[in-house]
Amino acid sequence: MFTGIVQHLGRVTSAQRTAGGLVLSVEAPPAAQDARIGDSISVSGVCLTVTGTSGDVLRFDVTGETLSMTTLDDLTEDLLVNVEPSLRPSDRMGGHFVTGHIDGIGALTERTDTPGETRMTFRTDAAVTQMMILKGSVALDGVSLTLTHVSEGTFGVVLIPHTLSVTTLGTIRPGARVNIETDLIGKWVLKALGRADDTISEDFLREHGFA
Known part of the structure; x- marks a missing residue:
């Protein structure tokens, strides 16, 4: 769950197409500091699961279904993306309830x-x-x-x-x-x-x- 209050701008460092989807790497220092594998993070409004970390870079595996329903297939190296970590119970609810599931x-x-x-x-x-x-x-x-x-x-x-x-x-x-x-x-x-x-x-x- 997210709030729609973007916390950071991330930079795409790699967008590698695979047979089934996309392996996306995003440099987002503040978000990467606390991120763990398995965490949910909103990238350009899409809820993605962290599958790897390396310093300030987060890696996500994006399925073909997600690519077909979102603009993530447009991403290329060096493009900026909106980044928001998932909501914690103690966080302020500054925006509205956002799931990261695109309509x-x-x-x-x-x-x-x-x-x-x-x-x-x-x-x-x-x-x-x-x-x-x-x-x-x-x-x-x-x-x-x-x-x-x-x-x-x-x-x-x-x-x-x-x-x-x-x-x-x-x-x-x-x-x-x-x-x-x-x-x-x-x-x-x-x-x-x-x-x-x-x-x-x-x-x-x-x-x-x-x-």
């Missing part, structure tokens, strides 16, 4: 930079946006953000300068792809009510006692 991939279609904020609009599958709600939470490449608009197949977020400076979202431009994880609680609400084909809305949540 879909989004493409940045518009970026508007103004003093104090940056607005971004993304395109994705309609099946992903139907699990979103205005002012709800979403994780993009592992970064916890608030949805500022949602429509079928598109959604928007607003980022402050601090978030842009400490995550990889600060450098993306139209056409860039990001990993999307929608809010865990919202997905369980839909499943529990047997309404997995419906869109979450404030009225929907209020009608069923969740708001």
